[in-house]
Amino acid sequence: MSASAAKVAAIAATGPRRRWRWALALPLGWLLLVVFLAITADWIGLPDPSAQELILRRKPPSAEFLLGTDNLGRDMLSRVIYGARTSLIVGICAPILGFLVGGAIGMSAGYFRGKVDTLAVGFIDILLAFPSLVLALTFTAYLGQSLFNVTLALGILSIPAAARVARANTLAWANRDFVLAARTIGASDWRILTREILPNLLPPMFAFWLVAISVIIVAEGALSFLGLGIPAPQPSWGGMIADGREALDVAPYTALIPAAVMFATVLSLNFVGDIVRNMVDPRRSAL
Amino acid sequence: MSDLLAIQNLVVEYPVGGGRHVHAVSDVTLAVKRGETLGLVGESGSGKSSLARALLQLPPPKAGAVVFDGQDLTQMRGQALRAMRPRLQMIFQDPIASLNPRRKVAEIIAEPLIVSGVSDTAERTRRVRAVMEAVGLDPDLVWNRRPHEFSGGQCQRIAIARALVLEPALIVCDEPVSALDVSIRAQIVNLLEDMKARFGLTLLFIAHDLAVVKSVSDRVAVMYLGRLCEVADSDSLFATPAHPYTAALMAAIPVPDPDVPLGDTKLKPGDPPSPLDPPSGCRFRTRCPHAQPRCASEVPPLRRIGPAREVACHFPLVG
């Protein structure tokens, strides 16, 4: 049958996996390094990230301060590493929150269809039509700026996207014959959702999650820029860029170093996410 | 032989937006006897798959009754229906799509047992192994593998094993071999025949390939645009089709023999109408070479014209 041509082409498209492996090594290595440092920051002999020495403010990188010092004379290396911790906590947890809620909404919508779908889509519409900034400002302004609240605010912002991805994928999978087969054996909706659909949803959601992490890390920076990010003196990459941005003319590295680290991390996340996505299905997770 | 399954005045419609409905199955009455294989043939849009799904209540039909072993499935809900399900199983056209790509073969086949409450792991393992061997899969080789590691034919074996593991009474086979390669098709057809004998199954065998249907079916029902045209025992149907549509179908089949001249379908030119908007009266009339004014005004009822033979035509070719 002529489907064979397409099949062969499809096999060919997944072909150069060896090259992918190479391409994966660098970003994956970087991510592991960042995660490792973020976890072990307390034990690797870093100076206190909030210890100030105003006399030493905005010193360029040197042997003493490998990455220089910031506007308050704090060690940038230490701040970048501790900042990784903050940024990763926000970046990882916020989308998880969004994915738990959004995923549940999206799965229910895609599986049950009908009224549930209408309601869920309406809910997503409302969240999307609502300027996210107001939401984020409300949370951080009303509940106070803390790591938890910033994470919560950004988590809520990631609900609609997660719900859309979950819904689109569920719609695609729920029509597969194996779901029908599960129903012919009398499996309950809950069992079908958790055993048949969820496992298939995880890979695209994971790929999307990797991308969401990078978006959230950037978004935390935007909140910091508006003065509503993680409270000082706890460092976060976004906050460091927002702080350093002020001195772009006199000490560009105070902004550029965290920016570069964030850049590399986001780049790596996207690379890995893209590869995971390619391994699943290029089309469905486009949203 | 008594009827295992009796479909009475079944109607399946589904909305396609804009207040319009596809008239997938219209007023179909059909019985499947215990132990027989009933072939159901028809072209795309004839409603044969909709019929299959409706009788499994996936989803329940719009109207009509589906009496299985004396109980009307359309009146059952929730737990009662779920308890009934293991007795009716289904095999699908696309074997790869009918298996969850994320689960291992053993899990897929064991799933029906888990759902129907077989909680003893050893017992489950035993029954899964047994059914694997029955369908010709080597349990030790396939146990922990996933569907994508198998070819279509092997996947269809897994699907058959899943359907058999609960030892159902009836299996609905929805185009079980049409996605398979020619050289594999015979294997699966033979397997189904073997399983039918071994487990005492009743089969509803849906296909568009007349030769395959002929080969497995005791009786054959022909559908066109949601209505039954003809129901007859296999040999007489193929020997002397009574409905002009059946005749046209048979004439259109390409025969793998260059010496057999191409038959004449005698069909009026044109494509089948849309099930969204089926013709009045006899639905085949727009293409029928024998159509009369009466065919447009009056729906021909399915009537008996022989001992095991029913036809829905005002002007049947036989009888």
Add this chain to the structure above:
Amino acid sequence: MPWLARQLVRLVVVLFCVTLLTYMIVNILPGDVAIVILGNLATPEDIAGLRADLGLDRPMLVRYFDWLGSALSGDLGRSYRNGEPVVQAIVDRLPVSLQLMVMAQVIALGIAIPVALLAARRPGGLFDRISASAAFGFLAMPNFMLGIVLIYLFSVSFDLLPATGFTPVSEGLWDNLESMILPSLTLGLIEWTVLMRVLRSDLLTTLKEDFILLARAKGLPPWRVLLQHALRPSSFTLITILGLNIGGLIGGAVIVEQIFALPGVGRLLLGGIFNRDLILVQGTVAFIAVGFVVINFLVDMLYAVLDPRVRHVRFRS
């Protein structure tokens, strides 16, 4: 047309929920517009009096329905802060934000479409990889950073474009465009990445379709295959994204307008939030929500133009 009716119902429901939600949220925001207006010198009596004058002492739902009533007649009230009619405030700033967003989208599309086309021609090829990396790069660039870098680059170093401010079209089209280039570029340079990736991905899928093979079999040159056959059927996700991304675009506009001192709706909203100007925030959010729903409505219509299949289903009576 039932489809249209459904869309209208959807619009109404979404608006109701969004405005009610805004009302609730802005109301529980700490800070009091009365304090903002009266300053830190006011006596508690003054504050209570002003709250009564502004109607802030009534139950929230009562106020909400009052607001809704007059909003339906096109009156969004007057800013608590400076007495400017909210409708007027929005209308004054809308052209700026619209221009910013439209130009940003044009820039984004202007980059995304050719890049996606070139990248999809040889997936995994050199151009594809470079463009993917560039896209990731811009995605990783916070807009508040990019904005100031662009100012330093184009304004201070090369002295090509004005650093801040907005020149209305009435003062010359070129001056107007000049004042909007950097802000739009800031938004557009980040926006194009998403569009490019979506389009590229859909192009790759489309390019595997048989009708592309058929187009090639007709002997069409590769670029004609891409432009005439592949682009349009690949653009649906892109268009959906264009509609859905408005929320994100507004978020970006807030920051960009702040950096470049553009008198746009985003800055109006931000100012309203900081000033606890409930009525202004409320009106602006409602307006943005209407805009979002309406634009997505238009996007749906655009589908019908681009995809005859949709037209077929939707517009057959």
Add this chain to the structure above:
Amino acid sequence: MSGQPNTPLLSVRNAEVSFSTARGPLRAVDGVSFDLQEGRTLGIVGESGSGKSVLVRSLIGLVGAGSGAGVAGQVLFEGRDLRSLSPREFRQVLGTEIGIVFQDPMTSLNPVMKIGRQIGEGLRLHRGLDSKAAARRAVELLNEVGIPEPERRAGQYPHEMSGGMRQRVAIAIAIACAPKLLIADEPTTALDVTVQRQILDLLQGEQRQRGMAMILITHDLGVAAGRSDDIMVMYAGRAVETAATRDIFRSPRMPYTEALLRSLPRLTDPTHTRLSAIPGRPPDLARRSGGCAFGPRCLYRTERCDAEQPRLTRGGGRGYACFHPRGVAPGGVA
């Protein structure tokens, strides 16, 4: 098919297509050669993965660019080596001399372009017609392929038509520039049997009327039996048997062909006749062994079959790739 003095319309020598995959190189087409004379119909028969579609698509350059596929061999069309043409010349030949119809008319027509335009596109590009003339010609072609109300239909989109009509449109596109060769790649697989009949009739009618040569790719032996002059059977990327249609069905040489024919259910057999199935399944092309690809499933397999790959033996107007051909005295040629 052979022995005739005139130059064949299409002559293929040692066509090869290979893809690199995760599991190593995959040779989808492996050393296939055939000739096609003007006005004749060659049926290419094989199961999925046998390489029949890939073969034909590679001949006309539809496999290759971008997919990382390796294509080799010689393709002579009217004596011209297609592989040595410049891209522009090649596109000219492809657009005017060769027409192609794909399996699924649902996906082979551009969903967002009006039918008339899709038909006229080639005419405008290669025949220099202006848009009006192309549109007029498109309507004529629609009429010719049996579409009622061609003027109205020309302004419609593919989704507004039924599957059969779409395939007629696809045929109209294929014959628009009056090609000398029509390639029909499973043209009726996606269609119902009654419609299939009409489409095959149409294809055959057009072919005869225009004197085109046709390559009919199909997995359905019935279709091939009724519509082709010669048949080439493919298995695992190789041509395993070529012969005149009647010979293939009357006296297959290749055990695979024989087994295939035998495994088909026939209307003439009584119900519940046990089918004679071919055991095993087609080989994994990425793990090709040294011997005959059909060997593991073959009833007549010997040690030689495992060790050595049989070449296509030609003679008596037909060819087969087997050490133990049926209907031939051992060691001799029929």
Add this chain to the structure above:
Amino acid sequence: MALFSRRFGLAATLAAAFAVPAFAQAPAPAPVRGGALTIGVESDFEGFDPIRAGVYSNSTVTAASLFYETLMRLDDKGNLLPALALSMTPNADGSVWTAKIRPNVKWHDGTPFTAQAVADHFNRLLDPANRFAGRAYLAIEKVEAPDDLTAVFKMRGPNAALPRTLAQPTVTTLIIPVKIAQEKGADYNRNPVGTGPFVFKEWRAADRLVAERNPNYWDKDKPYLDRVTVRPLPDSDARYASLVKGDVQVIWEDRAENIVKAKKDKNLRVLQWVGSGALVIPLNTQREPLNDKRVRQAVSMALNRKANAAVLTQGLRPVHDDPYGPSSGIECKDTGALKYDPEAARKLIADYGKPVKLTMTVTATPRGREGAQVFQADMKKAGIDVEIKPVDQTQLVKEALTRDFQVTGWRIIDLADVDPQMFANFHSKSPINFSGYNNAEVDRLLLVGRTSLDENKRKAAYCDLIKILNDDAVWLWSGSNIDFAITRANVRGIPALRGGAVQVEGAWFAK
């Protein structure tokens, strides 16, 4: 008056040393007529009706000074000059002041400016029904207009400082036409009419405010400019870039880096004005643990104000030990300030005996964050834990007013006289004494400062007062108010930046 601006928080731990009249005023060649000037300010304008606007930020004062005028005026050396009033004379004890109104002044709409307008303006602000926020700080009881050219100010008590107070442009002293404002209602706030050198043309909110030369201005030579545009440019880098690029010719600026850079740039000139106010850190004396004097003293001694200011402001704003800026005219020889001494601070904390944890409420701005973090780091060295609570501006005000804070950042704005601020902030009966400070001796000294007509007695009282406050460590003085503006080198004639306002009535472009 602790009027807040966007940036105060601890907004800058900025400090000023002594009056450096550094606003360089070139020995003037004759001014040149013509030209259009654009001023970049920090924030958009609240509006131009004092009742509605409540306060004028320095950006608004800059814009309002284009249209409105004060009764008196101060030159750069602090001498009183006539403006809308030709003179102001007190009665014997200074409780009634009589102003002679300048004749032949017209509002921009052509109606004459009279003493009644002056009376209406002040009486409107004083009327409790209008809830004008600043009325409690006006020492005026009411204003009468016996004839068109005489306005009589009845004071609440003896008040020596009225003419000087009225000479500084603020939301109260810039006189608006009440009649016109009432006619226009809510729209007036956005369409100001005044007597000033420029006529309001348009205000596109958040974008620009445009004013054109008033051809009928009473001071015939002025103004020199044809048109003035004021643009709110909130981002300081972008604002500075606009100036360098020449899009604007004057900017208000407070970022030390930009000022230092500008000083080196031949194309730019830096104007600066050391005001009378100060940047301060109030401590809440009513709350644990700051109700304990030892803790407050420890905080005071732990904060390295001078070093911080030297670094953060690049020496632009040295600190001093009292809140009296040079233009206040008060100079104390001994302020009794506690010296920086983290060791001593540590001992005091040890003496206090319990671990000290403080929460510092600051504005959620970069500078608020910066200042708070510096404070935090200094306290840590003395063993005091500080948690930073960044909040929105209004939240900060609310917390301060309700004394719901421990440490915060605040600013005493420039007024011509220190009395209103000091009285409001430290008198035990004052509603905005948000430190909750209660000291009978301080109350007594504040009254002396308010009522005494003897300037020396007043000064002595304020100096005695500051010794007590410093010893009690109620508020910490982190820097004096210095306002900076940067202009293109060819801009001339901008006077002292009183209240941070850029006044351009006499500005002109040198060739």
